[in-house]
Amino acid sequence: MGRAFLFAAFLVAVAFSSLPLVGDDIASEEKLLDLYERWQSHHGVSRSVDEKRIRFDVFKENANYVFASNKKGKPYKLSLNKFGDMAREEFKRTYAGTRIRRRSTLRGSASLKGYFLYKNVTDVTPTVDWRQKGAVTAIKDQGKCGSCWAFSTVVSVEGINQIRTNELISLSEQQLVDCDTNTNKGCDGGMMDDAFDFIERNGGITTEENYPYVARQEQCKVKRERSPAVVIDGYEDVPVNDEDALLRAVANQPVSVAIEAIGQDFQFYSEGVFTGSCGTELDHGVAIVGYGTSKDGMKYWIVKNSWGPEWGEEGYVRMQRGISASEGLCGIAMEASYPLKTSPNPVQKKLHL
Numbered sequence: 001m002g003r004a005f006l007f008a009a010f011l012v013a014v015a016f017s018s019l020p021l022v023g024d025d026i027a028s029e030e031k032l033l034d035l036y037e038r039w040q041s042h043h044g045v046s047r048s049v050d051e052k053r054i055r056f057d058v059f060k061e062n063a064n065y066v067f068a069s070n071k072k073g074k075p076y077k078l079s080l081n082k083f084g085d086m087a088r089e090e091f092k093r094t095y096a097g098t099r100i101r102r103r104s105t106l107r108g109s110a111s112l113k114g115y116f117l118y119k120n121v122t123d124v125t126p127t128v129d130w131r132q133k134g135a136v137t138a139i140k141d142q143g144k145c146g147s148c149w150a151f152s153t154v155v156s157v158e159g160i161n162q163i164r165t166n167e168l169i170s171l172s173e174q175q176l177v178d179c180d181t182n183t184n185k186g187c188d189g190g191m192m193d194d195a196f197d198f199i200e201r202n203g204g205i206t207t208e209e210n211y212p213y214v215a216r217q218e219q220c221k222v223k224r225e226r227s228p229a230v231v232i233d234g235y236e237d238v239p240v241n242d243e244d245a246l247l248r249a250v251a252n253q254p255v256s257v258a259i260e261a262i263g264q265d266f267q268f269y270s271e272g273v274f275t276g277s278c279g280t281e282l283d284h285g286v287a288i289v290g291y292g293t294s295k296d297g298m299k300y301w302i303v304k305n306s307w308g309p310e311w312g313e314e315g316y317v318r319m320q321r322g323i324s325a326s327e328g329l330c331g332i333a334m335e336a337s338y339p340l341k342t343s344p345n346p347v348q349k350k351l352h353l
């Protein structure tokens, strides 16, 4: 009974998240058009006649790509997800391709002083999943706004806060988008390190509930900002290009990382261990919330994305870990950092009085 129920729930989840495809869906123009119609109703999108004409060409290309890729026996699968009729350029403008500005080597970040909190950690468990330990909030969606840097920052702040205080509080990306404007650029990109800096100097970050996400940059709402829920005490950079150091950090807390996410494989990633072709032009901020090894022995990072729960494995991607390049897959070990927290949070004033 219990088993059947779980199985049914699993089927529903799969049907909800990805459009079922069959072998001859791409066999002809007519079948493709039919597939496009099904895709639209599955994802609840409606396109005007003109838009449909243009987007159908893009959809055909994407469908052919997804079918071809899934035949290659790769350890991961692609699907025609909600980005199915989105051209690469458009995808790049709105979801990836967010300018993750390079760290300035001139700034006095902690790592330049050679300090790494987890330097001497020798014992790490073979698997860690901070979701199971209650340190990760539900998957969020950045929408058509290049604010991935804010989402990446918030994941690791929510994580360390839960680890220190035992309380999981969903925090405000919108506050960072609107108010952290000194070096970060709202929907046009930013840097996680600068956002940690901002949160520290600003006396904390408020809750998602108090300052909800609207997917565009607006004037900083100072009154809402003045109710910080969580404070941090700065941040540290994980030693660059060192997946081993990264492992020691993730064993102790969720870590913000930058990756190259512009590739089609990443755009349409559906499930499995991602080993896809990608470079190290860092263009997307995400966060590592665990690691493990698959049944067939492939090591992976558990990465939380901000493209909604329909993308990937319910919003997550497992990315191959421990590859020969020291930068890690898609540059995941190049710009990793995490917040420090020793100070207690401010006593919460009652909101909405």
Ligand SMILES: *[C@@H]1O[C@H](CO)[C@@H](O)[C@H](O)[C@H]1NC(C)=O
Binding pocket: 115, 116, 117, 118, 119, 120
């Ligand atoms: C690591 O160990 C060395 C030697 O005991 C010590 O000097 C250093 O402070 C430790 N580093 C950290 C980050 O704990």
